[in-house]
Amino acid sequence: MSQNPYLCGNFAPVEEELSAVDLPVTGELPPGLCGRLLRIGPNPVDPDPRSHHWFLGTGMVHGLRLRDSRAEWYHSRYVRDDRVVAARGWPPVPGPRGRLQMGEGVVNTNVIAHAGRILALVEAGNLPMELDDALESVARTDLEGTLPGGLSAHPHLDPDTGELHAAAYSPLWPFIQYVVIGTDGRVRRTVDVPVPGQPMVHDCMITRSYFILLDLPVILDLDVLEAGFALPYKWHPEYGARIGLLPREGAADEVRWHEVEPCYVFHPMNAYEDDRGRVVLDVIRHGTMFSKDMNGPGDGVASLVRWTIDPGRTRVSEQCLDDLNQEFPRIDDRLTGKPYRYGYTVAMGDAMAPGGIRKHDLANGSVTLHEEGGHRVFMEPVFVPRSPDAGEDDGWILAYVYDRSTDRSDVVVIEAGDFAAAPVATVHLPRRVPFGFHGNWVAD
Numbered sequence: 001m002s003q004n005p006y007l008c009g010n011f012a013p014v015e016e017e018l019s020a021v022d023l024p025v026t027g028e029l030p031p032g033l034c035g036r037l038l039r040i041g042p043n044p045v046d047p048d049p050r051s052h053h054w055f056l057g058t059g060m061v062h063g064l065r066l067r068d069s070r071a072e073w074y075h076s077r078y079v080r081d082d083r084v085v086a087a088r089g090w091p092p093v094p095g096p097r098g099r100l101q102m103g104e105g106v107v108n109t110n111v112i113a114h115a116g117r118i119l120a121l122v123e124a125g126n127l128p129m130e131l132d133d134a135l136e137s138v139a140r141t142d143l144e145g146t147l148p149g150g151l152s153a154h155p156h157l158d159p160d161t162g163e164l165h166a167a168a169y170s171p172l173w174p175f176i177q178y179v180v181i182g183t184d185g186r187v188r189r190t191v192d193v194p195v196p197g198q199p200m201v202h203d204c205m206i207t208r209s210y211f212i213l214l215d216l217p218v219i220l221d222l223d224v225l226e227a228g229f230a231l232p233y234k235w236h237p238e239y240g241a242r243i244g245l246l247p248r249e250g251a252a253d254e255v256r257w258h259e260v261e262p263c264y265v266f267h268p269m270n271a272y273e274d275d276r277g278r279v280v281l282d283v284i285r286h287g288t289m290f291s292k293d294m295n296g297p298g299d300g301v302a303s304l305v306r307w308t309i310d311p312g313r314t315r316v317s318e319q320c321l322d323d324l325n326q327e328f329p330r331i332d333d334r335l336t337g338k339p340y341r342y343g344y345t346v347a348m349g350d351a352m353a354p355g356g357i358r359k360h361d362l363a364n365g366s367v368t369l370h371e372e373g374g375h376r377v378f379m380e381p382v383f384v385p386r387s388p389d390a391g392e393d394d395g396w397i398l399a400y401v402y403d404r405s406t407d408r409s410d411v412v413v414i415e416a417g418d419f420a421a422a423p424v425a426t427v428h429l430p431r432r433v434p435f436g437f438h439g440n441w442v443a444d
């Protein structure tokens, strides 16, 4: 067996694509849940165990369709990059390549719906892949020629405007690119913000007034390749760490930078401006990244912290909200960039063995745990409101769960307001879904 931990257990790829219909359900699916729960992660094809990095495997999208209290279908489909197409003898996928394509054009990190299209996304240069309703790869897309480089796996939807805001980067670029995508699915605006090195930029934030950049000390380092690893980014604390506030319609020279202690953030939970004009950022903060583990994000513990920035000052105050190891923060997406009360995270246990999920009440600091025994390993929780005008936390939490005792996966539906209770419904999938990254609910 491989000694690369990112090829073992439920990190290991599944053999092939799969479809199933009329899935068995324990409990009762809420009739209001009509749509698809999409999720994506790596499902590497012929990986080399010596150099395989978790972030670089060919993507596989998983989708569960719910309608009228039935689990209509489950599909898993490769995102058809050059590697899987060649390995399987499939026809090549049409569409532009983009000037920044890395390697075989892997797309494996997030899957969203925007402007009537489903897009699989990745960072660092490769173009998004458009998928059809059944999750088949349709074409690589540069958004009708409007996207200058690649995109990001984490564009954030402004609930007031319907526009997407993202931070794109490339190892070939000396800047971070702020990208705004309009409701028509085309890029409306880009701003290239120069940075002193070439940082890995996984995510970003918005508030009412600002686009927020993270310039953190995981830096392009080609010596990593010489050492036999596949992802050329490494922890360089001497680079420093800073948060940039760019006025939403401002120019690159209007960014105000605020230094923090060296750390790494893959995922903010949310950001907003409080009633005193301060910018509040809640993030999952890693003490280091890619300093010990060079094949995945297994350096150590990540905790939920709050950074508060008074725009008139340079100093950032930091408050730990929850020091337990956790990742994959989500919120009610209708509150992106706004004051909010509830966040949901995956309790990671130790880095290789996630546990249940945690609900944070940020108004009173309390945490509620949902867990179903140590053999039930949760992936990113997704909040689905009960109706378009339901209040925050009035709805369901949906999550893919891996069950070690059966080596299969389920999708659970939890009442968000009764978080610790048993799921109202558990959909039993025909096969395990490997540990991966992100996904979203696409309502009908």
Ligand SMILES: [Fe+2]
Pocket (backbone or CB within 6 Å): 109, 153, 154, 202, 266, 267, 437, 438
């Ligand atoms: Fe991510």
